[in-house]
Amino acid sequence: MNTNRTIHDHVTFRVILQGMSHPGKVYLLPDAPEAESTAAQLLGCLMDNEATLAVIGDAELEALLARHTGSRPASFEHADFIVVRNGTTFGNLIHFKRGSLEYPHTGATILYLVEELSDAGNDIVVTGPGVKGSASLRITGIHPGEWHLLKEANSEFPLGVDAVFLDRSGRIACIPRSSQIGVN
């Protein structure tokens, strides 16, 4: 177990920042204390009591993650960070915060906990800022309907939501609202 959480947070954030500035590329988070803790580790370097959190369809996990990261639980319509398990928001994505034209940064960040991320496949093709040409990746463990919802939520740039995908091996990939998503 890594006792120096401060430095661990810095290293974790750099990986997330790399991911967010290179959409569709897969990056590996630094060693987590245990495999089950990667989501807490990822949220931990970003969240405090100024930020709100919702977990779709799992109130117990919501309370646990909020306690662990020192953040406040909120309904998914108001949450800054939304954790999605089992690859589906059950159609609720359309109600997540997308920000306002004056303050688009108040749009939500979605953390999808998926099975596996790989840049070998080309199920999803991402273009836009941060991407040289196009980036393709395969994401297993996400409901295909989510892509339609995500595209819909991000159809009015600068309004939108920013998605982070985290797999079971601690790999992440990001698709911010500035990206165009193609589904094969």
Place this chain on the structure above:
Amino acid sequence: MQMHEWLKNNDPLAHAEAHIAGYPFGFMDEGAKKEIRRSILKAVAIPGYQVPYGSREMPIARGWGTGGLQITLSLIKPDDILKVIDQGCDGSVNAVNIKKFVMAVTQVAITTDTRAATLIQTRHRIPEERMTDQQILVLQVPYPEALREVEPSEMETRRMHAEADYSRMWLYLYEDIVHYGEITISYRYPVTVNGRYITDPSPIPRWDVPKLHMADTLFLFGAGREKRIYAIPPHTSVEPLEFEDHQFRIEDFSGKACARCGATDTFLDEVIDNVGGGRSYFCSDTGYCDKRSRTWNR
């Protein structure tokens, strides 16, 4: 349910490690760093949009690079190699002080070589050597609002950005051309990022503006006094404002060369000899000039 169990069995990890020079790694409290990190991620996701954040008190005065410093301190990691420049110079007072401070609270290594650095904080220049996708450039910004020149009200500039209503900026440039025959903005030249937001590239010379376009590197902008963070991600279109018949152009140094390293392809500072009145030119990017002069003077 494994994650549930892990979370139940483990207390939140404490920030209980040994301090460096009496401060936590990165100097700032964790809450400050986390807010800045959230702002940086949103800034990257909305290229060119200025994200408001709660700028903290730093041990240097506001207006002396606190915005850049706060970004640097929230994302630096122990294996980073840091370079800090002020108007291209590694050795100026502002750069040296920031460098010493960051070194004291993080114990990272320092370099003057652009290629060797992983993280560069800069005031008003972008290094001459092309940076890679593994590097991050943090720019200190005095005035983050490109529209402030034409509109003093923050509420109004916010509305203008929201509606992409940039007609007054274009009119300002047009009037400049009518008065002087050309656009007279020498530094802080406004750019359109990702075809959406008009953005202030910080007071870099025109020479550096094309380096922002489709770069390999992430550019983060921090305005500490004005409490704004914004970003230009890599591979993002950055177009200086121009008209079809009045195209953007960079400074012209034709016929001039650096008196120290002989460079004819760098941004040059003009130095006037106080005694003789003669003019000579030197590279503004001292790290690059050092590197070149080592081979040129041999």
